[in-house]
Amino acid sequence: MQNIDKIIDKWNADPDYVIEMMQDVQDELRHTPREALEQITKQTKVPLARLYHIATFYKSFSLTPRGEYEIQVCVGTACHVKGAPLIVDAFSRELKIKSGETTADGLFTLEGVRCLGCCSLAPVVMIGDDLYSNVKTVDVPELILKYRKEEK
Ligand code: FES
Known part of the structure; x- marks a missing residue:
């Protein structure tokens, strides 16, 4: 929770910046846990229900890792x-998870998303910050392997 306090301090516990605080928490922990939201509520006085609303409304937040x-x-x-x-x-087959789930090793989360804005390159996949175009099903095992290797 020390990191959370640092993040809140960075924004001077200003209630106008709760989204920024939550974004920093999400970046730091790869999710926005309840404890963090409670801490933000405690220090900014923004109601917990409002923070939950934000956390569930915006796709960039996740309550689970x-x-x-x-x-x-x-x-x-x-x-x-x-x-x-x-x-x-x-x-889904390669990672043994459904869309919306995270692998047990915490390496991958799979998500189906709306138009990424580069339809002429369809079908497209983003992995982290990398964009892949004209992806075929046969490319999938190699793509996964590439990121697994980066972890070693
Ligand atoms: S539909 Fe537009 S990038 Fe996939």
Whole structure:
């Protein structure tokens, strides 16, 4: 909780900056746990229910731990037409998790997301900050391996 206090101090416990505080917590812990929200409430006096509303409204927050790498498979229309559901299935099979879940080793979280804004490259996948275009199901095992290797 010391880190949380530091984050709150960084924003001078200003209630106008609770989203920024929560974003810093999310970045630091890869999720926004209840204890952190309670701490922010205690120091900023912003009601806990409001923080929960923010945490559940914005997709960038997660109440449960996220993987080190977020795999975002675009399931927007252009990507859907070009086989995005099969790509989600391939990641799901390889990682043994469903969309929205995190692997037991905490390395990957799989998510289907709306249009990533580069439809001409469909189907697209983002892993962390890296964008992959024209992804095929056969590419999936190699992509996963690449990030597993980076961890070693
Ligand atoms: S629909 Fe996938 S990038 Fe637009």
